[in-house]
Structure formats: C-alpha cells, structure tokens
Amino acid sequence: MYVGSTDTRGLMHCVWELIDNTVDEALAGFGTEVEVSLNADGSISVNDHARGMPVDTEPRTGLSGVEVIFTRLHAGGKFGGGAYNAAGGLHGVGSSVVNALSSRLDVEVDRNSTTWGMSFQRGVPGTFTGPGEKAKFTPGSGLKKIGKAKRGVTGTRITFWPDRQIFHKDAKLSVEELKARLRQTSFLVPGLALTIIDARNGDPETETFKHDGGITEFCEYLAEDEAVTDVIRLQGTEQFTETVPMLDDDGHMTPTDVDRDLEIDIAVRWGKGYGTLVQSFVNVIATPKGGTHVQGFDRALTRTFTKALEGTRLLKSGDEVIKDDILEGMTGVVTVRLAEPQFEGQTKEVLGTPAVTRLVGKVVDKELLAFLTSTKSATKAQARAVMDKVVSASRARVAARQHKEAQRRKNALESSSLPTKLKDCRSTDVERCELFIVEGDSALGTAQGARNSEYQALLPIRGKILNVQKASVGEMLKNAECASIIQVVGGGSGRTFDLDAARYGKVIFMADADSDGAHIRTLLATLFFRYMRPMVEAGRVYSAVPPLHRFELTNPKKGMDKYLYTYSDPEYQRKAAELTKKGINFKEPQRYKGLGEMDAKQLAETTMDPRHRLLRRLTIDDVAAAEVTFELLMGNDVAPRRDFLVEGAYQLDVASIDA
Template sequence: MTALTNVLTGDSGDYTARHLSVLEGLEAVRKRPGMYIGSTDSRGLTHCLWEIVDNSVDEALGGHCDRVEVLLRADGSVEVRDNGRGIPIDVEPRSGLSGVELVMTKLHAGGKFGGGSYTASGGLHGVGASVVNALSARLDVEVDRDGATHEMSFRRGIPGRFAGIGPDAQFTAGSGLAKGKRVAKRVTGTRVRFWPDRQIFLAEAAIARGALLDRARQTAFLVPGLTLSIRDERPSDDGPYEEEFRFDGGIGEFCEHLAPDQPVCDVLRMQGAGSFTETVPVLDDQGHLTPAEVERELIVDIALRWGAGYDTVTRSFVNVIATPKGGTHVAGFERALVRTLNDLLRTTKILKASDEPITKEDALEGLTAVVTVRLPEPQFEGQTKEILGTAAASKIVSQVVGRELRAFLTSTKRVPKQQARTVLEKVAGAAKARLAARQHRENQRRKTALENSALPAKLVDCRNEGTDRSELFIVEGDSALGTAKLARDSEFQALLPIRGKILNVQKASLADMLKNAECAAIIQVLGAGSGRSFEIDAARYQRVILMADADVDGAHIRCLLLTLFYRYMRPMLEAGRVFAAVPPLHRIEITNPKKRQDKFIYTYSDAELHRRLTELTAAGLRWKDPVQRYKGLGEMDADQLAETTMDPRYRTLRRIRVEDAEGAAEVFNLLMGNEVAPRREFIVGGAAELDLSRIDA
C-alpha cells in the first residue's frame, strides 16, 4: 500500500512534518479566496464591496451614522465613505498596532465580538475588511477622528506608502498610521478605497450597477433614516450615474415596494423580542478560552400583507444582512403562520372538522413578507451569511408571529375584521384549489394512450409513443384541423384543435381553469400535470407548437395559450420546448420563372413582400396579380401548409423562452391581469406609435 501511495503521489520518500504547510495571516485569504468571498468573479468582487459597506451600515444601526456613499471610480477602484465614528486610531495594547492596521491586517479582529461596541451588526467574524485588503492590489484608508485625518495604505495586505495614485505607483513597505490635515473636532467618518487585485479576480469581474442599486435600495429600507448614495463614474454612453436612497417607512414601506399585486389587507407589522442563553468561548485573564453562559436578546420585526395574486415574495434579513436561503428565523415564521391560520380557520368554521388542514403553500399564496431579526453575534452557515443557524431564533420568531397574527385575525374593529375574514377565505380558497388540482391530476393524468383511453376525442395523436421527436400542434379552429391532418407527418406530429380563444387564466382561479374544457384538454394531453406538481419528464411530447392564424386574433390566441403555459406549465417554457409556428402572409406566383427557380414565393410580412416584389421587378420577372394573401390557416391546401408551416425541412419556428421570469411576470400581469387602469395607460401611451395603415378595418 505504501509503495502504491508513493507511485500515485510521485513521492519516493516518507510523509513527514516537512511536507506540512502553514499559511500565516492574510496569505490564507490570497491562497483560498473562495472560502471567504465565494468566488473570484463578479459575484465575489461585489461581495468585497458589501463587506466594506456593511461596516458603515453597522455604524448606522448603532445610531452613529446617517449617510453612506459608494463611488465606482473610472480607474476601476471602489470607494466607500461614511460619517460614522471612524475606525479607532489608538494603539491596541496586546498587538502594538493601531486600530486601523489591526482591523485591516488581522483576521477575526474587530469591535463586534465583546458586545461593547455593537449590539447588532452585519459583520460578525472580523474578517470582512482584512479579506478585502488581502485581495486588493491597493487599499487606502482615511479616518476623520480627534480633529485630524489619519491615513494608511496597503499593498495586497501589507502596510506601507505609495508615491503616487493607483496600484502601480512606487510602494515602500512600513507600518504605522500617518496624521494628515486637521479637521473640525465634530467631524468623524471613514473612507476606504480599494483597487481589486487582478491576480486574484477574473479579468471580466465587475460590479453590476443594477445589482448594486437593488442592494442599496434594500438596505435603505431596512435602516430607516439612513441615506445611501451610489455614484458610478465608470466610462459609459450616458456619463456618470448617481442615485440616492432614503426610506423613513422602514420594512413596512419595503413590503409595499416588493408586493406584485393589489392588497387584500393592510401591511401588518409584527414586532417583539425574546431572550435566550448561549454558551460561547470567552478569553479569561490568562488568555485561555473557557465556556461561559451569555444572555442574548433577539428583536423581531416583520412586515407582511396578503395580495389578490398567487405569487409569494419573501425576504429575510439578520442585522440588515440578507439571508436568501432562509434559516431558523424563516422556519419559525412559516411554522407560526400555518399553525395560527389553521387554528383560526377551524374557530371561524371556514374549515370544517372533516376538511384537511392548510399547508405552508396555502398560507404563502399571495403573501409578501419581510422578516428581520436583530441579535448580537448570530450563528451563520459560512462567511457568505446566506442561512441563519441560531436555533433560538425559530422559537422566538414563532412566538411573536403567533401572538401578533392572532391579534389581527381576531380583531373586533370593523376594517381589520373585514380584512381578516378576507385573508382567511383567501387561504382556505388556496387550500381548496390545491386539493382540486390534486384530484384533477389523479383523475386526468396519464402517460400513454394505451394506459388510458380518456384522452379528448378531438386529439389526433401520432403513432410514435416516444418523446424524442414527437410534436404537439395546438391548432386554432376545426377548419385548419382538416388541412393540418393531411399536411402533418403522422409518425411524430399530433394535433389538438381549440375552439377560438381559451380562458384568460391570469384573471381566473385555478378551479375555473380546471373547469375550462380547452385548458383541461391541453393539460390532459400533455400528461405532465400542472402548477407546482408539473413534471416535465412526464410530458408526452418533446415540443409544443402553437399554430394560429397570422392575424390579430391569432396573436391574441397565442398570448392566451402562453399565459396558460407560463402560469401552470412554466418548466416547458424554461426548457425551450414551446414554439410558435410562423405561417406565411402572402404567396407570390411567378408567371415566367427561370430555370430551377421556384414558381411560388412565400413572404411573412408586408415589408418582406414589398422587398421581394422589388427584387422580382429588377430581375425582369412577372407575377400573377393580385398577390394571394392568407387570412387564415384554413385557406391553405395541405401541400402549402406542410411546405410553409409544418414540414421540419422548410418551416420556421419561433422558440418561446422565459429568460427573465420576474420581468415576464410583470408583462403578463399588465396585459392579462385584473387591473384595467395600467393596461389602459399602456394602450394609450403606445397609441402614438401605431401605424394606422396597418389596421385591417
């Protein structure tokens, strides 16, 4: 075994202590940056920026700062300014280093461990500033404190002096904080400017303005009274960009901002606190770590509201730090939500004793919630702080939510009482729709025609039972179906006709959608279920092709069908398996074709028709006048339909994708939702851009 190991490792000697490596100080960060910032691409670079910004926000949380500025410089550097207390400049006795040099060069050094400086903060591990310093080709710090500006610079974590501007200036190593110009005694603050080290970060790594603005807006919501200024000085066509955020309404205003639909109740604020004990290692007088019981206080602040829609928007935070993957605080919130709603639904008799209890999905349907907790030294899973692990948070949040939500749902005041009833009925309706959908799946789903003969009678199926090549054409109207039957390849092309315009599922409930014959037939034929239970691997057809007339009504039908797929069969869109057929608008019949030239030319728009006619005139070719214009699929014969729209060798298909689900949801809601006023504004606003000559009246 030893010989085999030596062969595999390429080592002919023994494994001894000389083979071991010890990474000292910031060397470990430069060797394994992914452990500290997640990656060395744009995401990791943005994480570095927010490590510095979060230190300034922590000052705001303590009431010592009300303005933070972020500047993206033209030379690739990033600067963060605040008017907080400033990093301590005095000497720390054990290390002999100034406070600035200590926090910038030593891992796990900061003012957030002992509890004397910050009761709650985003930075916890004391590695944020030092990690950014280690990964910067140059970092400059300026601290206004005690009537003067104190300055210090670093090169890849090593303190010293630069002879000029930028990371390529001559550098001389040397420790110590330099005292600069005098400032007024009352002026305090910190300025940190860093140039990312391109030896570490990828060449294309950059901070995206959109993501930066979203995070700044979010932070301003979470810290009422804090002004966050973003200035982007990087070269661009529109010049420097600047925007400020300040929201005094806090997370209540944030909840309204996030909500995608109309409310069915006012924003509810649930606030409370609880205490718990935690065993933590503490340094004693001899410098030894000994376990000690520490009393902690956890403050809960939650804003939520139910809306008329079906989507759920939940944001969770710990000390202003987003926890996109949740954690114990979110688990406690959801558990209390379900338990309290179930209790009140039974008490009010909206749910009978024989009815199934609601689930988390029912309670969250249409809910927008912002869940925040604040506590000293929370336990996170990793430096990126995406999941809260403090166990006590679950119980405390659950108690606060249960108490506050019960108070709202049992209120005797007229308006809150009406809203509470509406919320309970909405949640109960979501549960009934879920059960109806489950029943529908159990009754209707099938995998092949051999397993179940209950497919719609109007389906014209294909012979191939596999899904590698199979295609389902959803055809507008029975008239086009007859021609399509003759034009298709029956080996792999199936046809499902629909009568006119299907139900607008953006406005209808799930139960109404399932009752609609056309919608139910499409879901049944595809055979993969609907909604959250949709299983794309169970779909009977590889492609779904929407084949409608090339007119306004055909476009409307495609829009309605896409709404159905977007709401209830979205994985098909995300996988790129939904297409729109592109039938031609015109057919040009050439009366004197040249040798080996097609006698018929198809065009797909008026502009293309005019262009082709011009080309034919220039070539000396004549055509039969008037040019044939197709007003519907039924006007084509089978050969024409196959050649232009159905035969894979000649046809044109337009793939429908969902690249930006959030943006797509907004468009679908605008064009197909319940609210008429925004749609009217959209139509009126776009009326001036309409070419009146194209209206077929």
C-alpha cells in the same frame, strides 16, 4: 472561502463587506450618510460620516486600531461584543479580507480633529509614492497624520483596487445590483441616506436612496398585486441564552453562557395574486437562502392560520390548510436583530442560530393570531378576507390534486399495452391462470424454465416496492412497480376495483425464504389489501413457500425420492433425525439462500408445480383488525410499532418463522 468566489459575485461581496460596516455604525446610532463611489481608475470607495475607526494603539499588538482591523482576522469592532448589539459583519474578518484581496487599499480616518491615513498592498502595510495601484510601494507599518479635520467631523473613507491576480478579468461590478442593495438597506435602516456615484465613464451619475417608512414601505414596494390586506407588522423582543466559546484570563477558549436579546420585526401583506415573495434579513444583511428565522416564520404561519380557522366555519370537516395555501399572494419581509448571529459561512446567506426558530414562531403566533381574531371592524374585515383567500387556495389545491391523480390513474390503468417485463401465459381461462410476482431478475430466469407457460405468468419486481400504507394514491401510481402490478392484474384499484375484470385466478407472491423476502411479501400484501382488496377477500392471493433445505439421499430405500426438502429449521432437524434413525445416509444438506440457487427443475417441483408445491392463502377474517394491523406494522406512527416489536421479542415462537 470568505467571499464565496473570485468572479463578479466575490467582487461584489467585497463591496458588501465595507458597506455593511458603515451601516452597522448607522444602526448603532452614529452617522446618517453613506457614499459608495465607482471611480474612473477602477477603484471603489466607501465613505461614511460616523465615528471613524479607532486610531489609538492596541495594547496587545502595539499596532494602531486601523492596522489591526485591516490585517488581523477577528479583530473588528464587533468581535467579542460590546461595541454593537446588532451588526451585519460579525465575524470580524470583512475589512481584513477585502484588504488581502486588494492590490491597493487606502484608508483615511477623521477623528479628534485630525485626518489619519494608511495604505496597504495585498494586505501588507506601507506607503505608495503616488496615486493608483501601480505606484511604487514601500513596506512599512504605522498610521500617519496626513491632515487636519474640522472640529467635530468624524468618519472613515476606504478606497480599494481589486487584485486582478485573484479576481477574474471579466469580474465587474454591477451598478444595478449595487443600487438594489442600497435601496434595500435604506428601507431596513429608516433615515439613513445611501448614495451611489458612478464616475467610471467620466461624468459622475449620482443616485440617493432614503426611506423613512421602514419595512412597511419595503413590503409595499415589493408587492405587485392588488392588496387584500394592509401591511401587517409582527413585532416583539425576546431573550435567549447561548453557549459560546470565549477567551478566559489564561488565554483558553471556555464555553460560556451569554444572554442575548432578539428583536423581531416582520412586515407581511396579502394580495389578490398567486405569487409569493419573502425576503429575510439579519441585522440588515440579506439571507437569500433563509435560515432559522424564516423557519420559525413559516412554521408559525401554518400553525396560526389553522388555529384561527378552527374558530370559524370556513373550513369543512376534514379539510386542512398547508403552508402553500397561506403563501399564495403573500409578500413578506422578515427581519431579526441580535448580537453575534451564527451564519453558515462568511457569505451569511443562511442564519443558523437555533433559538431564533422558536422565538420568531412565538412572536408570529401571538401577533398574527391577534390580527386574525381581531374584533375591530376594519381589521376584522381584512382578516376575514385573507382567511377566505387561504381556504379558497386550499380547496383549489385539493381539487387540482384529485383531478391530476384521477387522470394519472386512468392513464396508468387503462393503457392498452402491458409492461414488457411481463412473461404472460397463453391461456385465457381466468380461473386457471396464475400470476407469479417474482423477486428479482435472477429468480425470474429460473422461474421461466420452471413454469408451465400455458397457464403460469411471471412478473418480476425490483427488490422492495413502495410502502403504500404511508404513500398517497398519486405517489403509489408514480412507483413503477406498483403501477405495473395493478396494470397486469387488470381489475383497477381502490373503490373502483372490478374483480370480474381481473386477468388471473391466482396471484402468488414468490420471494426468497429470508427476512428480506418476508418484507417484500408484506409490502405486496399491503398493496393488495389497500388497493385490490376484493382479490384478497375472494381468496385469490397467495404466498409461495420455497424450501429452505435439500437432502440428497445416497442410499434411498425403495419408493423414496432421491431428494427431500424441508421448509423450516425444526422440520430440517426432525427429518435429519428420522433419516439417521432409519439408517438412510445423506450428503451434507444444502441450505438455500434464495430462489436463484435452485435450478428450474428444483423450483418447479418444490414451489411452482401445483402437484407438489405449498401455498399460503391470504384471507381477511376481520377487516377492522386487519386495518389496525397494517397501520401498526406499515403506517407512519413509529412509537406503537417499536412497542409492539419490543413486547413481542420475548414471546416469539421461533417455529412460526418461515425463514
């Protein structure tokens, strides 16, 4: 759970935990050197020249500080606050977890002119009789004096042997990954020298990383293209209040408000290339999957560039820039420092502290806008260059999308083969031909037996089609149901719709007489209104009206049909009262739950046969009002629709409902 896995990744994470602790000391102002050694016997050593771990007895446990750190969870020097303002290993479990996952771990501490030592086997303190992980081990607690240290010399040396009972046999350390991590850390902690010594093959190979330029130098190192701007630093310090559980005097966890300081330091640079590279860090710990600090940075980028471009003539009316336009050719390093950050998991790949998003956005807004609107000649030229690049990326994106959508539409609408699920009619007389768009395969089976195949065609759809009021043209054409309907109707879509090319004189929506059916008819009406409006304006789009109830008369009078149908609850009540008054007996009326409950004969005589059916024609009396209505009912803005439903709930005429 704490190291993520038991393969190479988990083994590397154990090394990171120990390195992070030494780097935290450097961040706190103690120590300027760290050494990582890969030893010939398979062990790994991490040495620093900082203050050294505490060796005094911890009063609550009666154990030395070293033993507490290596055997108790949440007992590190950073847990509970006070020792560090910003550190990477803030869960207080790093050292103890590495100890638990080691077949042997030795720790030596130089402090108070004395060298102290202690060993562990799989987390249990004790003594080894010799070198190596296979030496005889005797359990026993206690930190021992093992020598003298030079006056003023302090530091900690940790050597551990990974437990091969836990880690896979093929789990090996990656030297290249170690070097990359140490190089990265040297950029993030200017002045800190980090040395790696690889002695696994006999002759030690040593490499030291030290950079004084900070994340400006890091950003330049990461960037691979020709520069459009210099590296821009966006820096600021903010404060926020966080509620955290803390132990009170009675040993209970009590929610407590804690004031936090947040240091924000971002380096960003644009080049002439098209790629994007953003690396993020919290207290020098990489967060490869981002988190709240990266969210704040991303959101502020778009907001700030939009604001800056409003003051120029670079963007045409109606144009907009999105995040992808701004990220094109950008290299960035996002770093924040704060005490006790909330991570999603001990592997610390994602920062979760909520307040960071807003505060990072605030700093980026202020600092980046100052750069983009600067009046200094050199800065102004660079700001203009990067804004030109962003606007060019925006125009290229729009042009590429339009070309892609046009090509997709052409392929979808000009395909010579009609969908296989279409049950077409035989007649070529457009005025006579009818297309029924049928909800579901069950209703399709009945409709096939009920239709007149000479002039009635059937196209089944699966449930509810895409709400095209919210979708783009490309998204609409990606939807199989929408694309099939447009293709079968045959007149194209949008402004290029050709009414004369339509293959049917009537298009009829045939869905169940319930709320789902009403929703499907509304979605179909939205599709025709937006992309095949001439069909609606010409009065060629209809909605079938299937019956809700069927009366079976047991003693019909002369001239009366044995079966009677009603299409609404009020009509049903009136018909029942009328039959009772006339003394005509009938069986318990059948309530249809859907089209699939009817047999072919019933569907034909009630819904499909032109001699008996009832159709509702869709018309447009006021295009502007219709636009407003469709946007209200089917658009992106939820609040007006909610208000409309609430206001109309008490004004509804039940008789007007067709379900």
